[in-house]
Amino acid sequence: MYKYDQYDQQIVDERVAQYRDQTQRFLAGDISEEEFLPLRLQNGLYVQRLAPMLRIAVPYGLLSSRQLRKLAHISRQYDKGYVHFTTRQNIQLNWPQLEEVPDILAELASVEMHAIQTSGNCIRNTTTDQYAGVAVDEIEDPRPWCEIIRQWSTVHPEFAFLPRKFKIALCGSEQDRAAFLLHDIGIQLVTNDQGEAGFQVFVGGGLGRTPVIASLIRKFLPKQHLLTYLDAILRVYNRYGNRDNKYKARIKILIKAWTAEVFAERVEAEWAHLKDGPATLTEHEINRVKAFFTLPNYQSIDSDKANRKLQQTAAENKAFSRWLDRNTQLQKQTGYRSVSLSLKPAGVAPGDVTDRQLEIIADLADRFSFGELRSTHNQNIVLTDVVVTDLYELWSTAKDAGLATPNIGTINDMICCPGGDYCSLANAKSIPVAEAIQRKFDDLDYVYDLGDLELNISGCMNACGHHHIGHIGILGVDKKGEEWYQIQIGGSASKNAALAKVLGPSLSRDAVTDSIEKLLDVYVENRQHEETFLATYQRIGIDKFKERVYGATA
Numbered sequence: 001m002y003k004y005d006q007y008d009q010q011i012v013d014e015r016v017a018q019y020r021d022q023t024q025r026f027l028a029g030d031i032s033e034e035e036f037l038p039l040r041l042q043n044g045l046y047v048q049r050l051a052p053m054l055r056i057a058v059p060y061g062l063l064s065s066r067q068l069r070k071l072a073h074i075s076r077q078y079d080k081g082y083v084h085f086t087t088r089q090n091i092q093l094n095w096p097q098l099e100e101v102p103d104i105l106a107e108l109a110s111v112e113m114h115a116i117q118t119s120g121n122c123i124r125n126t127t128t129d130q131y132a133g134v135a136v137d138e139i140e141d142p143r144p145w146c147e148i149i150r151q152w153s154t155v156h157p158e159f160a161f162l163p164r165k166f167k168i169a170l171c172g173s174e175q176d177r178a179a180f181l182l183h184d185i186g187i188q189l190v191t192n193d194q195g196e197a198g199f200q201v202f203v204g205g206g207l208g209r210t211p212v213i214a215s216l217i218r219k220f221l222p223k224q225h226l227l228t229y230l231d232a233i234l235r236v237y238n239r240y241g242n243r244d245n246k247y248k249a250r251i252k253i254l255i256k257a258w259t260a261e262v263f264a265e266r267v268e269a270e271w272a273h274l275k276d277g278p279a280t281l282t283e284h285e286i287n288r289v290k291a292f293f294t295l296p297n298y299q300s301i302d303s304d305k306a307n308r309k310l311q312q313t314a315a316e317n318k319a320f321s322r323w324l325d326r327n328t329q330l331q332k333q334t335g336y337r338s339v340s341l342s343l344k345p346a347g348v349a350p351g352d353v354t355d356r357q358l359e360i361i362a363d364l365a366d367r368f369s370f371g372e373l374r375s376t377h378n379q380n381i382v383l384t385d386v387v388v389t390d391l392y393e394l395w396s397t398a399k400d401a402g403l404a405t406p407n408i409g410t411i412n413d414m415i416c417c418p419g420g421d422y423c424s425l426a427n428a429k430s431i432p433v434a435e436a437i438q439r440k441f442d443d444l445d446y447v448y449d450l451g452d453l454e455l456n457i458s459g460c461m462n463a464c465g466h467h468h469i470g471h472i473g474i475l476g477v478d479k480k481g482e483e484w485y486q487i488q489i490g491g492s493a494s495k496n497a498a499l500a501k502v503l504g505p506s507l508s509r510d511a512v513t514d515s516i517e518k519l520l521d522v523y524v525e526n527r528q529h530e531e532t533f534l535a536t537y538q539r540i541g542i543d544k545f546k547e548r549v550y551g552a553t554a
Contacts, residue, residue, distance in 0.1 A: 001062050001372060002147050002292045004112045012109045015116060019043045020102035027099060044115025045101055049424040054093045054101060055118035056108060060128045060146040061089030061375040065362035070111040072358035078104050085343060085351040087415060087466060088125050089375040090118055094422055116154060121162045123153040127169045129177040130376040131338055133293060134331040134384045140189045140197055142172030144290040152227050159234050163241030164249035179377060179493035181205050181214045182469060184251050185233060198222050203233060204255035207463035212252040213497045215260035217267060227279045232271035296370040296385055301335025306388045313392050323395055323406040337388055341381040341398055342405040346438040349431045350416040351379035360401045368394050378415060411453045412438050415466050419459030419476060426459030428476025428483035433457055433512055440513040450520060453533045469493040471534045472519060473500045485512050489545060490537045501542055504550045518548045
């Protein structure tokens with residue numbers, strides 16, 4: 001993984017000192033609330049419903065065990081002993097004291113971490129595939145390119161105050177595990193007919209009040225031009241994006257007004273002034289960054305022998321077998337697997353993990369995963385490069401720590417925002433709905449029979465829980481001061497991205513779980529052999545689902 005050089009460390013340390021001074025002046029009354037607002041946002045600090053919230057950057061989801069232990073210490077020392085993993089692969093503290101945030105930032109800086117640009121109208125954390133570097137379907141490891149984008153975008157003076165927040169995702173595999181078509185810029189690694197590496201560039205995706213799937217504006221961008229082309233996109237947006245109305249300020253609204261074709265023409269015209277300029281990437285620079293992402297020292301493993309032993313162990317232990325099927329993934333490296341540690345046990349807010357669990361995960365990473373781990377878009381943690389013969393021992397330890405719930409990819413592996421329990425923007429609570437669904441569908445045989453099913457929950461139209469792209473999406477709405485929930489179905493975050501359709505009128509919280517059960521009944525009754533919920537919906541349409549929930553008059 002990438003390591004700070006002296007310049008990186010100096011930038012982060014100076015930012016900590018700067019913010020410490022700003023905080024002291026605010027607390028002393030020398031800076032007004034209005035003046036302090038952009039300063040704290042630049043350092044990842046929000047003010048939520050009950051307390052401040054600090055969002056910590058985790059570049060493209062990659063963490064070391066050392067960093068995880070520091071996060072455990074910080075959560076114990078400065079918060080309530082747990083952290084929350086977000087859909088942008090970042091980490092949030094929900095209860096820090098405003099006056100202690102500079103101390104937290106100093107602790108983070110000591111392990112090459114920060115909270116810069118995790119909020120505000122700037123370029124946010126670039127995200128990618130949690131299996132980067134080991135995925136069987138990988139075209140090229142996307143992490144070096146994410147790091148190049150991170151270095152370009154961090155404290156970029158021209159793009160520090162954009163019309164609105166800006167998100168970039170990069171996909172390096174055949175299957176999309178980064179939801180890149182739902183980002184302001186989505187980048188797909190490709191090779192052309194000559195075998196040269198480059199990028200397809202999509203622009204204008206996003207969720208929130210106006211969900212949009214991104215449009216392709218360049219079919220092939222040679223790799224050396226990545227940053228100059230991104231500069232061109234951001235310059236056009238920075239110049240013409242709506243700064244008068246934050247609800248119309250995202251780049252997707254500009255592209256909708258102009259059309260993707262016109263936007264692409266503007267970008268190409270701007271790029272003409274930048275192409276082959278100082279920001280053009282050299283082979284030396286590309287190789288310098290790639291050198292931080294070399295493969296570990298893999299063992300030579302008798303794969304057939306190891307797999308026979310693994311299958312024998314699984315046959316003797318049903319619980320381990322279930323976890324093996326749901327929570328592990330084949331790698332392109334023979335004899336190794338990637339392991340998903342579920343942060344979605346019943347009764348726990350999805351994505352939450354305690355300080356003690358963080359330390360256990362760090363220990364697991366050191367023992368089994370070369371000291372590294374990844375946070376995921378789905379609010380879980382992945383350990384890659386686990387020798388197959390070590391899987392049972394890893395599972396046993398994870399199970400004892402509450403980290404081995406065998407639910408990855410199921411209805412209970414839901415994406416869920418903090419909702420009204422924490423967020424001042426939320427219209428309704430999300431976490432109690434998630435818990436009710438987990439309790440309702442606690443029969444693993446039934447859950448596994450349903451197969452892969454993505455259920456996403458948001459507490460408001462800002463869509464932090466990505467309800468628009470869930471196979472089943474739940475949106476909290478306010479009706480005369482009461483919490484109600486709108487159900488949507490048919491969304492997808494894959495390369496065949498689709499936005500869910502509203503099923504019907506919103507429902508009370510008590511009616512949500514029974515309505516979800518009715519939707520699943522329709523699926524089970526109508527599915528064809530091994531057909532997923534999404535495939536069944538796409539084949540039969542929405543009407544049967546709607547009628548089951550609302551009656552024949554719906």
